[in-house]
Amino acid sequence: xxxxxxxxxxxxxxxxxxxxxxxxxxxxxxxxxxxxxxxxxxxxxxxxxxxxxxxxxxxxxxxxxxxxxxxxxxxxxxxxxxxxxxxxxxxxxxxxxxxxxxxxxxxxxxxxxxxxxxxx
Numbered sequence: 001x002x003x004x005x006x007x008x009x010x011x012x013x014x015x016x017x018x019x020x021x022x023x024x025x026x027x028x029x030x031x032x033x034x035x036x037x038x039x040x041x042x043x044x045x046x047x048x049x050x051x052x053x054x055x056x057x058x059x060x061x062x063x064x065x066x067x068x069x070x071x072x073x074x075x076x077x078x079x080x081x082x083x084x085x086x087x088x089x090x091x092x093x094x095x096x097x098x099x100x101x102x103x104x105x106x107x108x109x110x111x112x113x114x115x116x117x118x119x120x
Contacts, residue, residue: 027106034059034087035107042068042084043111045093049077053093057103060084 034041037059044056058080060068068083080086088103090096095103100111 031106034085035109038109040065040084041087043095044080052091054089054091055093055095055099056080056089057087057095057099058084059087 040060040062042056042058042060044058046054046056048054060083064083071078071083087107088095088099090099094114095111100113103109103111
């Protein structure tokens, strides 16, 4: 399996409206909990079962983190939903503007563009 996985916290992803200014309101209590748990959200670039590049945002609960990281070290296909919840995904090597907007609206996260990578 080809992949890269980075925790949102490690990649400089910023929460907007976190300073108590009221700019961000999660749609649900669950979304608020995930929004505050960015250290357990992975940005993953991988080839899916059809061989196409895809980009995923995966929330992995703390109790599954070790198992998830071990699974990524293997050469076998990994079903992401066995380890957590896919919050958003798209085909390509980078998150689309639509995915960025959805994550901003749902969780208050600003996902920066990296400015590179083709979809082949």
